[in-house]
Amino acid sequence: AQKVTQAQTEISVVEKEDVTLDCVYETRDTTYYLFWYKQPPSGELVFLIRRNSFDEQNEISGRYSWNFQKSTSSFNFTITASQVVDSAVYFCALSDFYSSASKIIFGSGTRLSIRP
Amino acid sequence: DAGVIQSPRHEVTEMGQEVTLRCKPISGHNSLFWYRQTMMRGLELLIYFNNNVPIDDSGMPEDRFSAKMPNASFSTLKIQPSEPRDSAVYFCASSSIRAGANVLTFGAGSRLTVL
Numbered sequence: 001a002q003k004v005t006q007a008q009t010e011i012s013v014v015e016k017e018d019v020t021l022d023c024v025y026e027t028r029d030t031t032y033y034l035f036w037y038k039q040p041p042s043g044e045l046v047f048l049i050r051r052n053s054f055d056e057q058n059e060i061s062g063r064y065s066w067n068f069q070k071s072t073s074s075f076n077f078t079i080t081a082s083q084v085v086d087s088a089v090y091f092c093a094l095s096d097f098y099s100s101a102s103k104i105i106f107g108s109g110t111r112l113s114i115r116p
Numbered sequence: 117d118a119g120v121i122q123s124p125r126h127e128v129t130e131m132g133q134e135v136t137l138r139c140k141p142i143s144g145h146n147s148l149f150w151y152r153q154t155m156m157r158g159l160e161l162l163i164y165f166n167n168n169v170p171i172d173d174s175g176m177p178e179d180r181f182s183a184k185m186p187n188a189s190f191s192t193l194k195i196q197p198s199e200p201r202d203s204a205v206y207f208c209a210s211s212s213i214r215a216g217a218n219v220l221t222f223g224a225g226s227r228l229t230v231l
Contacts (some may be wrong), residue, residue: 047221052220
């Protein structure tokens, strides 16, 4: 069975600090997709990134970076120089790779608060 | 494109009443998902469709819940009869291979309160 664990329920940091959100997953599939979504206070879920399991290169997008380590089944998300606008709930998710429509399983989310 | 459109945005009803939530996916998206979000259980996948056909409804809590997708541009999630424990935010999301396999675009959600 597939499972996504986000052990950090809440994180609070001061603006400009770096912060890392952890994600650990379980799957029997050898190929799969991993995702991060952001849910700001407005409530809508916004897609941030998708990685496939055979591409372990880290990805950087502006202040955001993602570290995928298949050996430890982790897909962590780092925000560098955090800003108040980064305050949101962040979800990690997992799906299989080959289905045209897959069951996408979400973790329980990490609530990130950035204090000015 | 207007994105995924859900209605109503807010619904307050009394226990025992029928509730119907509606979703219009993004045009051209062929997969549609219904999720429920609560503080206690997080984001739960209720059911998803591919090309209007239900693929997996194992997340539907019980027989009081039903979902339909009569065509590519419309889906409903119905709760009958509703109970207070059904209070949650219900999200609809759609995706397509062309837009990126399994990349979900979510609607704004329907917040349901059952008194």
